[in-house]
Amino acid sequence: MxxxxxxxxxxxxxxxxxxxxxxxxxxxxxxxxxxxxxxxxxxxxxxxxxxxxxxxxxxxxxxxxxxxxxxxxxxxxxxxxxxxxxxxxxxxxxxxxxxxxxxxxxxxxxxxxxxxxxxxxxxxxxxxxxxxxxxxxxxxxxxxxxxxxxxxxxxxxxxxxxxxRVLRTPGTPEDSFSDDPLRMLRAARFAAQLDFEVAPDVIAAMTAMADRIEIVSAERIRDELNKLLLSTYPRKGLALLVDTGLAERILPELPALRLESDEHHRHKDVYEHSLTVLEQAIDLEEDGPDLILRLAALLHDIGKPRTRRFEKDGRVSFHHHEVVGAKLTKKRMTALKYSNDLIRDVSRLVELHLRFHGYGTGEWTDSAVRRYVRDAGPLLGRLHKLTRSDCTTRNKRKANALSQAYDGLEDRIAQLQEQEELDSIRPDLDGNQIMEILGVGPGPVIGAAYTFLLELRLENGPMERDAAITALKEWWATQE
Structure with a gap:
């Protein structure tokens, strides 16, 4: 050398x-x-x-x-x-x-x-x-x-x-990005992976040529975005995409989080908050980079721009932003050609990320805790991490209170899981038993009976067989 x-x-x-x-x-x-x-x-x-x-x-x-x-x-x-x-x-x-x-x-x-x-x-x-x-x-x-x-x-x-530790192109960046516009995303990805700075002329070309990315297939864009998100410093790459205007073309919901505020209607910077949540979620990963968790952390608040309302008392509200955000997440991930399973899981986490805030200081009943576990399903571990990451307040007392409340919820979940096998909640009678007890064949009524017993199970916990049969017969009597 x-x-x-x-x-x-x-x-x-x-x-x-x-x-x-x-x-x-x-x-x-x-x-x-x-x-x-x-x-x-x-x-x-x-x-x-x-x-x-x-x-x-x-x-x-x-x-x-x-x-x-x-x-x-x-x-x-x-x-x-x-x-x-x-x-x-x-x-x-x-x-x-x-x-x-x-x-x-x-x-x-x-x-x-x-x-x-x-x-x-x-x-x-x-x-x-x-x-x-x-x-x-x-x-x-x-x-x-x-x-x-x-x-x-x-x-x-x-x-x-x-x-x-700088990224430059061998020739002019304009020629390089004209040859393959995906290289603009690769600049952001390598900055995130290697913690390198991007040369000013490269940033200028990325900004001037951002619309050129639209010629690249959704699959190639998705793959680069995944590599960026799974890197060591994703905030660095994402910020570069937003600042150059590339995010506006491939993930417009991200720059849309930079909501303007004024002296009368103040709220936290949703864009910076989302990047911080992403970083905090990464800190909680236990088995290496988790694409589902990282996508959910980045996108969890993308419903806020659509749901922002200015209240008369000067507050700003974002009612049902988790529901709107789940729909937007599904739409964007579909456009980027993500798999159906990944879309389902990330959208579900976005939809559930606010559920814990109804827990307060432990007022939930056991049935509410069971429903929380059932609704999260196999995503429960990731939901724990996402919910904890979503606390970015600088108020230490508030942060500690939220952390302790979630500790309490996790303890209750663990106790109930030990007692009831919450991860696989099923009614106390299965479909064949329901048909035998009611003396009817397969059909919609069996599904209705199954749903009734499942709700009963969630509300009251496990039931003895005789009690479940009695409850089923009482329900059946009201259906005739």
Missing amino acids: PNANEDNPSALNQVQRRAVSELLRVSPVADDLARRFQDAGFTLALVGGSVRDALLGRLGNDLDFTTDARPEDVLRIVRPWADSVWEVGIAFGTVGSQKDGYQIEITTYRSEAYDRTSRKPEVSYGRTIEEDLVRRDFTVNAMAVALPQNDFIDPHGGRDDLAA
Whole structure:
């Protein structure tokens, strides 16, 4: 590798040491593959995110390579060597494979650009690695290590930008974003993942070209948004999307939360509140990033702009914003092509996020607690986290009171669950038993009887069989 930059030699020397360590770890597989390409008359280089992550000391088992070999040649070389091979990305010049626990992607040198009327990039193959690197999104992703000789290739100063923690484009940002507008979202995503700053000229181009994102498919936008949300610093990326106007095109409900207030009608900044709730929800995660929880935290108040009312006493109300917000969440997530299961779960959490505030200091009956658990279903753990995260007041006494109240609710839920198996609440009689007792066959009446018994179960807790039969017969007598 070249000598360290004189302006920051210690930072770059540390970067070099980390990179050497990481490359030595993967070299048995990478060098073996490179020699096979070399023997076949082709070149191979570790490239892009793999080089960036090696320099950052965080290279995983996903390795990206670039080559002058065409896809059909790559397949011919890789098939006898790899444990498995797949061709999902071959239309874009990419061959995937697995070897000794490493996930490997090999892409032919290429250049690609968007037709202004098309949602898909047009791919053409390049002839040199320099030609390939200049078409990449950011300088920190436009570095390569030629194998097996380990020559470091950095024509655009990516290593210096990595040390400075800044995102720049290899060419002009206007050309880069014109070629692939999704790169504007990738700028926000990398800022959130790596905690990097985005160069001023890149931000200016994102702002000026924000409407260009509309040509990108909803699926690609959704995938980038997910990566941003699941990153370490999502607030940073989301704020960049809002400030540049990109959020207005892909998630307009987010910038809409920046509600204006005046001296007569004051309320908390809903936009800042939502970002804080997201961060607080992340702090409560126990098993790694949770997309459902993070989406719900970000979107939980998106019904407020539609429901804001100025009351005569100077207060501002947002009645039923959770119901409106659930509908808006479903609509936006549907437009972004999320799965039905994910839409259902996030919308449900948005709908339920205010339910706890009727709990007060423990006035709920046991039946109300049972309904809370039943309505949350498998989302109860996430609802606990979302509800706790939704407290952003600076009033410590109020915050402590809310926390203690929710502690009390969770204790009651735990006690009832131990007694009654709340997670799988069912009536005390099943459908077959209902039909046998009433002497009727399948039909709507059995569903009505089942609902009656379920409500009875929620209200009173478990019943003895004889008591349930008596209650069912009394209900049946009123139906005839």
